[in-house]
Amino acid sequence: MTSRKVLGLTGSIGMGKSTVAGMFRELGVPVFDADAAVHALQGPGGALLAAIESEFPGTTGPLGVDRQKLGAAVFGDPGKLARLERIVHPAVGAMRGDFLRENAGAPLIVFDVPLLYEKGGQAGLDAVAVVSAPAAQQRQRVLARPGMTSEKFEQILALQVPDAEKRARADFVIDTGGSLEATRDQVAGIVRTLTRAE
Template identity: 75%
Template structure:
C-alpha cells in the first residue's frame, strides 16, 4: 500500500495582503492550518521552550512574559549575523512542530502551511504547491499604515526584506486576490479547496 499523505499547500503573501484572513477561511472549510508565526509566539511566549536559549544568546531580552519583542528586535534588527543566530535557534524548533502537525493530520486530504517568509527562507521546497495572497500595492500600503506603531519608514524597511509581490505571484501555483470583497475571496478559497480535494 502506498504511503498516503495530505497534499501540502504553502500559504504566503507580503505584509498587509490579507494572509491571516485567507488562512482563517481555509480553517473555516475544515482544512488544518499550521501557522508558523503562532508557533514562534508559543515557543517565545511565557514559559516557551526557547526562552533559556534565547536569553543565553541575547542576554536581557526575555522575562516572565516571554521574549521582550522590542528588545530582541533591537538586538537583531539591521544585524544580519545576530539575526542568523536567532534563526538557528528558532527554525529547527518550528520545523519540529510542523513535523508533529503533519503526523497529527496524516489522514487529511489537504493541509496548509501558513509561512509568511516561504520564498525568502526556502520553505517552498517542502510543499506540493504554493498559494500567494495578493492585493494592489495601494491596498497593501493602506492596510499596513493603519496598523498601530507602523510608519512609512518601517513599512519600506519590511518591504525591502520581502520578495516583491510581483515575483511571488509569478512563482505561485495559485493566487488569491484579496483586493475584492470578502465574499469573492472566500469563493476563491472554496474553489481552490474543492479543486485540490476533488480527486481524493
C-alpha cells in the same frame, strides 16, 4: 501512500493572509501558523526562552521574549540573526512535523508561512498560494495598523520578495482586492482543486 496535499500559504504584509488562513480553517482544512508557533515558543514559559536568553542576554523576561529588545539585538546584524534562526527554525520544524502527524488523515493541509520565499520554505510543499491585493490597498491596510509609519512599511517591504515576483512563482494567486465573498470563492476553488481524486 497518502494522497494528502500540502499547500504553502504566503503573502506580503497587509495582503490579507490571516483572513485567508481563516477561510481555509472554516472549510475544515488544518492550518499550521508558523508565526503562532514562534510566539508560543517565545512566549511566557516558552521552550526557547533559556536558549535565547543565553545567546542574547537581557532579551527575555516573565512575559517571554521582549520582541523590541531581541529585535534591537539582531537587527542589521546577519550573523546574530543567523544565530537566532538556528535556535528558532529547528523548533518550529519539529512543531510542523507534529502537526503533520496529528493531521495525517486530512486530504489537505495548509502551512501559513509569511516569509516562505524569503527563507526558502518551499521544500515538501505540493503547491504555493500567494495572497495579493493592489499596492494602494495594501498600503492603506498596513498604515491603518497601530504604530505603523510609512518609513516602517517601506523597511518591511524592502526585506520581502516583491509581490509581483511572489505572484509569478506561485501555483495559485488569491486576490483579496475585492469582496470577502469573492476571496472565499477563490479559497474554496483551491480546496476543490487540491482535494480532487486523482
